[in-house]
Amino acid sequence: MSNDLIVGFSGNITRPSSTKRFVESVTASLAERAGLDHAVFDVEDFGPALATARSIADLDTKAQAVIRTIIEADALVIGSPTYKGSYTGLFKHVIDLLDPADLRGKPIILTATGGGDRHALMVEHQLRPLFAFFEAFVVPTAVYASSRDFTDGAPSPAITGRVEQALTQAAALVRTRSAPTAIAAE
Numbered sequence: 063m064s065n066d067l068i069v070g071f072s073g074n075i076t077r078p079s080s081t082k083r084f085v086e087s088v089t090a091s092l093a094e095r096a097g098l099d100h101a102v103f104d105v106e107d108f109g110p111a112l113a114t115a116r117s118i119a120d121l122d123t124k125a126q127a128v129i130r131t132i133i134e135a136d137a138l139v140i141g142s143p144t145y146k147g148s149y150t151g152l153f154k155h156v157i158d159l160l161d162p163a164d165l166r167g168k169p170i171i172l173t174a175t176g177g178g179d180r181h182a183l184m185v186e187h188q189l190r191p192l193f194a195f196f197e198a199f200v201v202p203t204a205v206y207a208s209s210r211d212f213t214d215g216a217p218s219p220a221i222t223g224r225v226e227q228a229l230t231q232a233a234a235l236v237r238t239r240s241a242p243t244a245i246a247a248e
């Protein structure tokens with residue numbers, strides 16, 4: 063299923079959030095490249111019912127709409143602040159509500175922020191295996207940014223370069239997914 067939308071989802075549990083800001087920027091850039099609209103959500107959008115929800119049906123109407131938009135996205139930009147060397151607990155709780163088939167084949171860019179550089183491999187050792195479980199098409203370039211990578215909110219050239227790489231990889235996947243299959247015509 064597709065909603066012609068690139069969707070960002072950030073695991074921040076407080077606002078304002080540097081992670082959400084970063085996810086917003088990457089999501090908008092991917093949408094521009096793909097010629098699609100975009101929307102960005104964070105854990106806060108799920109409201110207080112999230113913590114007690116054991117299935118999507120337990121969420122309120124607004125939160126159910128958010129999770130449906132994530133499931134139907136043409137591509138996802140995922141981000142989380144690093145908490146104790148991993149993604150936030152409530153981010154994982156949202157992901158735990160999904161069916162194992164919900165993200166199969168979906169192009170995904172992985173991002174994370176952290177207080178320092180020591181946990182830069184969090185994107186590879188925590189986020190990548192999680193989305194491998196869902197059999198998603200996670201692009202090879204993941205982006206971890208610490209507070210030192212930003213000056214007045216602007217990312218360093220190193221981060222911009224990695225984002226560009228990830229965008230190129232994801233845009234190619236989005237194009238492939240939306241192209242009519244040649245096999246169908248045979």
Ligand SMILES: Cc1cc2nc3c(=O)[nH]c(=O)nc-3n(C[C@H](O)[C@H](O)[C@H](O)COP(=O)(O)O)c2cc1C
Binds near residue numbers: 074148175178
């Ligand atoms: C509970 C908690 C645990 C954290 N654990 C880590 C950590 O293990 N490694 C790290 O680099 N930063 C850690 N941080 C710092 C955050 O990852 C960092 O400030 C992040 O960019 C905040 O993102 P946000 O503005 O979206 O909330 C932690 C912060 C909190 C509040």
